[in-house]
Amino acid sequence: MPEHRLKALTPLAQARPVITTVGRITIAENPDVALASLAQRRGREADFTQRAEALLGFALPAPGHAVQGGDWGAIWTGPGQWFLEAPFASHEDIAAMVKNAVTDAGSVTEQTDAWVRFDVTGRNATEMFERLSAIDIHRMQAGQATRSLIEHLGCYVICREAGSRYSVLGMRSAAASLHHALVQAAEAVA
Amino acid sequence: MRYSGFRVIREALTGHKGWQPAWRDPAPQASYDYVIIGGGGHGLATAYYLAKEFNQARIAVLEKGYIGGGNVGRNTTIIRSNYLLDGNEPFYEFSMKLWEGLEQDFNFNAMVSQRGVLNLCHTDAQRDAYTRRGNAMRLNGVDAELLDREGVRRIAPFLNFDSARFPIKGGLLQRRGGTVRHDAVAWGYARGADSRGVDIIQNCEVTGMRIENGRILGVETSRGFIGAKKVGCAVAGSSSKVMSHAGMRLPIESHVLQAFVSEGLKPVIPGVITYGAGHFYVSQSDKGGLVFGGDIDGYNSYAQRGNMPVVEDVCEGGMSLMPIIGRARLLRMWGGIMDMSMDGSPIIDKTDVDGLYFNGGWCYGGFKATPASGWAFAHLLATDKPHQTARAYRFDRFRKGLMIDEKGMGAQPNLH
């Protein structure tokens, strides 16, 4: 991590992540993940796949899925496009790291601070998501990830553990509004 | 038979035995001088003015269902002439002037009610645009007032001045705008046309056009061939379908627009209010229902019904702007098919086929245009020259780059 003199704020504009517990549901802001978008270059698919897998140690996930392995995670975000995630503390310059690995077989774009991530846990988290998005949350299995609308915001919902553990990635600038929506939904089912 | 208060009293005292049908139910004749396709507001108004103002005879209106069953009977009844562009404003003001004398003209109370149309603005840029538009109206001799926030509050104190997501900064008010009882417009024109000899033929669908050597001879219908010297098409959402009988492709897409009415309520809203930062407009009918709507659903449709996202979007706008309506209940939702044109403005023009004329592309704004549209179309049919307020409504404006694009959205009909 570079030694510079600027302090970071979380997406909710706090020095420390905000953790909100409503009933049995906990909504935790998680800024400790670095994110990069990785897209395959046209005509370089085989090279791309091989290099990406070498970096990650696992195959890139299929549409609608996310994979976790070691430090790395990968989320399918669009045709030929993924988000890679890794611990922020060790991978702050994730874009450069990924770019080094895939070279010109892929396009890499830093996305770490484009998103706010809320980790939602709780045994009735599904009831909460029923009130937020059209995703069939009850059928969502660990390792599935998709993007849909939550209160007018396109958000990724990643199932970490079916029924009880999910991550929501939303537009960072709307973190407060998204948090508000999550908390209200949690209160409604508390 | 002339309608009057006296007549109503006389009939009331004699058991209402004297009332006659508002219009006849004639069988189609073999041929007419003018066949108007479409028994909606525009078609009926065209026939009425052809007979009354242009002294034409042998006129038929062909309607595939019952008259007034299309958009004239399913709109949100707003009239206004608050347009920006030269191509539009004189036309809509002509229409407004006709509305102002319409009921006496056709002897039917259509409840023309000039209770005002207020467009709210929420940003400085929007206020600048309203200023420009209000000035354009005034330069055309049309009434327009620019209100600041307090001016809006005086007219509509019940709006959300405290917690609206997009605060109310002011508004553009046209006091002469208002509402009209929509069905009565169709019936009034029908009755007026019928009494001047126009044959209104219901349940008569046009299934083809007979065209020889570039000239129209008449139309094939579900009730047989009907000859015509001139054929005018005024079928709104069905424009592409009908004009395809003449082999034409139009700069039009058909889209569904939903509208909503609440249960009856004691008076809430004085005039028409439109929300400039959400998709919501509302007025209150004389019966007490809040009549409201918003955007088109956004996809091509001939289904005359819509889906939930737009219902929700409209109500969200309403609940941001005037949360006093939260506990009022939405009673009924319905849809109409809009002939959305490529620049949001209509077409009243000849076609490449001699004797075939077209009137369409009204988007969601055809109702307020009904009188002027009928008059201008009658003018074109009778004289072969465009009415002076409708000269810009040509087919070739797209080829020439002379679009009349009030919203500046370009060639994407669902954005107009």
Place this chain on the structure above:
Amino acid sequence: MTANQMSGEMNAVFTPSDSQGSQKTTVNRLAGGQIDRSRRLRFTFDGKGYLAHPGDTLASALLANGVRLMGRSFKYHRPRGVISSGSEEPNALVELRSGARREPNTRATVIEMFDGLEATSQNRWPSLSFDAMGVNDLLSPFFAAGFYYKTFMWPKAFWEKLYEPIIRRAAGLGSLSMEADPDAYDKGFLHCDLLVVGAGPSGLAAALTAGRSGARVILADEDFRLGGRLNAETLAVGDQSGADWAAATVAELASMPNVRLMTRTTIIGAFDHGIYGALERVSDHLAVTPKGKVRQTLWRIYSKRALVCAGAIERPIAFVNNDRPGIMMAGALRAYANRWAATPGHRVAVFTNNDDGLRTVADLRAKGVQIAAVIDSRPDAPALSGVEHLRGAMVIDAKGRLGLSSIVVRTASGDTRTIPCDALGVSGGWNPNVGLTCHHRSRPVWNDGIAAFVPGNDLPAGMTVAGAAVGHLTTAAALRTGAEGAAAALADIGHSAALPDLPRAEDDAPRLTPLWYVPHKKGRAWVDPQNDVTVKDVKLAHQEGYRSVEHLKRYTTLGMATDQGKTSNVTGLAVMAAMTGQTIQQTGTTIYRPPYTPVPIAAFAGRSAKEDFRPKRLTPSHKWATEQGAVFVEVGMWMRAQWFPKPGETTWRQSVDREVLATRGSVGICDVTTLGKIDVQGTDAAEFLNRIYANPFAKLGVGKVRYGIMLREDGMVMDDGTAARLAEDHFVVTTTTANAVGVYRHMEYCRQCLWPDMDVQLISTTEAWAQFSVAGPNARKLLQKIVDQDISNEALPYMGCAEVTVMGGLRARIFRISFSGELAYEIAVPTRYGDGLIRAMADAAKEFGGVVYGTEALGVMRIEKGHAAGNELNGTTTALNLGMAGMVNKKKDAIGSTLSEREGLNQPDALNLVGFRPVSKDALMSAGSHFINAGAEANAANDQGYMTSVAWSPNLGHYVGLGFLKNGANRKGERLRAVCPVKDLETEVEVVSAHFIDPEGERLRA
């Protein structure tokens, strides 16, 4: 229960009321019922206190308390009582609750009782029993259908001034509180294999069948107690009462994890592709919505299949004065007796044309209610014993203005008899509840067997119907078709379900001889009671040619009341059919539209109301700006700092002038994160940009930035911005704040739909970077304190860009671009450090007397510099209009370049963007003014263009404006009238260059 017990109970409850005004005992409460007598609930109606029990509705409780008069009709203000026991109720509408939670037009039949409930009658003045507007009833001959279309036209001005205000005040039903709705509402989304609509016998059998098969099932019912008519009838199901069987079945369903039971949930509409809307009344049955909870939830249910088990609705028979309070549907009468142990009176008559009406007789007798007479229109009806059964007779009149006192009957022999009674149950047969099946404009078809409409063949895809809703009017058939319907629907999606062993139940085919209205010469017989449409009104509509059902509806308002004709439409059609000589099928129906029952507007809005209408986007410097006391402004979804007031500044202009002067005099900082940023990579990235921008981009050097304009395909300018080339195969495109989403969509369209084989990858990075503009002569000096690398003019010339580090090593990007016309940079760091950076830069700026400025100062400076922005890029302006015609390169394929050549867009007098200044230095100018040539009259014919943007220039000491003027490029120096009638303003202006500040651009390159 033995007869003794029952009569004992009866004696106990039939205590006459003690005194007027005090809390009455429940005079009309019977024995039994599904109410919890162990608890008493207090409620008031029109301020008077009453008692009820859990399980009551407001209607049942009022009846039990001897209250028959509950409302007034719409037009004639006729006194009205409840006629149904369900959501179809047209008459018993009240204002529920008080204050901001007042709910007008609430049907007493669906108001679940809670302690402390307040209800008030409506549409009456001064009181329900004496309503001054009742005078309308006396004048009714003048108020026939459509009378208002024929009068009130003279004198012209009187409509708005006199007639309409009177009509508007008289019309309407209940009143809004005129306060903001204080409750919260949720929206939600559910998925299932099978949605079962309605939990009567068919719905329960269907849910049981599907539930046991393991399918995902949702069973929804509007009632708070599942079971439908099983709760209202005494008919046995197997060895149990219907109500007990329902309860047992519900208990089994509740134990299944794959079944979701939704009580108090109305399926309001069938939408496309198996999507159903549902309204769940979460807290309406509670006195107070618990904190954090919602009043209602609007669900969007995604179903693979739906089985409609919505039952049937009983219909009335129209006769003279059939709207008296105390006259109700026979089925409702026995529902009140059986389920709620309530009766509207002690002496009850029944008027029927079918056997079902006779069940009411039996059930009421079993409850000890005296039957005054049974008037059966069928001469051949099976004779009843123990009661007076007048076969072949009809009710021809009813007496009792505020409550029924007697009926007048014409017997089979033609005699007329007056029969005293305080309630009358009417049964004209049952109409299958087809509403939902018609939401896709399917038309129901007539079934002669039950003399009613049943669902047609073109139902919404995935929908089937069972039970009474499809015309099976016996319990056994309801159970059977429910189970079979569920199995068939599931088989359709490849899921097999075994049919359960169903209990025995009554299976008597209903016998009915249609009777729609009792012929009459005098008096009025109501078809639509709420809207006061009578048989005569329908006849008048026919006489005047309004014969199409839609014309009939619209002319008479038949079926347009809050019940949408649930109890009235078919009767109206039958009357019209009788007039025209057509069958009812030929007469047709009007269109059934959602919602099935009215839905609060707030429920459709959900959480997206008031300030939560749309999410807010906050800039990285938002927290800091808030601390500085900034004034914020909505820019699309963003909240941006508009200006930063300092102590002593009393007007916004003072703040903005200071910010502008400090920026131009020294340095200013502005958060420009809101501008769209799109990362464009790939070997074809340069060629891609070359095609989406009108001007060339292919040869832009690495480390360089270029200004570009994008056209729409129709040749209008879509957006402007810059593209910076970070590497051969890597660009960052910026867009305006307003067009960020649209430009990204357009670029994806071009990439995927037009040039699918280009090697281009796109992603938005707007949010990833906190970006600040640093502008002014001291911009470099300030930034050099922040940026770790050399940013001298040589290292980073005008329109250069670089990847750098700031504050000792943080990765950053710097672009030397300017919107203000000053020496300027944009510096970007990862968003989380944006707050740190603005603090660091604001600190550093102090040394130079620099400022942080908001959007107002930004706007002033861009106008001073003549930069087009949203007011100029209004979707109707071309590059030529903007003075950028030269940028449209004709030697390449670019979006919009071909159609920009059309003649209408290239006329000699086309609008050109030019500058304006007031001739008199202190004169005001206004955006939105129109230009008129000096000496010409101000009218549309003389319109020369319009002013787009105006600002006070503190640098120049006068207003500056931009605007579009016909042939403006060649009119510099000309004086014009800038007229602004809506502000009562006119200014003499001079046409000048749009570049008021540094027209040569020397500052930019300094």
Place this chain on the structure above:
Amino acid sequence: MIINHPLLGPRDSQEFTYLGDASLIDRPDWQAPDAVDQFHDYLYLRDNPAGEHRELWFHEQGDRSWLVVTRNVVTHEILNVELASDVARSRGRSK
């Protein structure tokens, strides 16, 4: 409405943004002698059929794919959904 995304399965149409007739894929050659006329017809004229309609939808709130949806605009029944890039290639579009 529900659009059966070729990669993601059934999705609520609310996640999508609608553009219009899929013939917008067939962008004319800018160098054709009658290019202005061709572009006019391409941009402004529509078949607007009351029946099957091929149309462009953008999965804006999802994976940002442009799709070609074949839909009956009278019944709203969706008959086919394809990736627009595949359709574009099949219609001869490349770079």
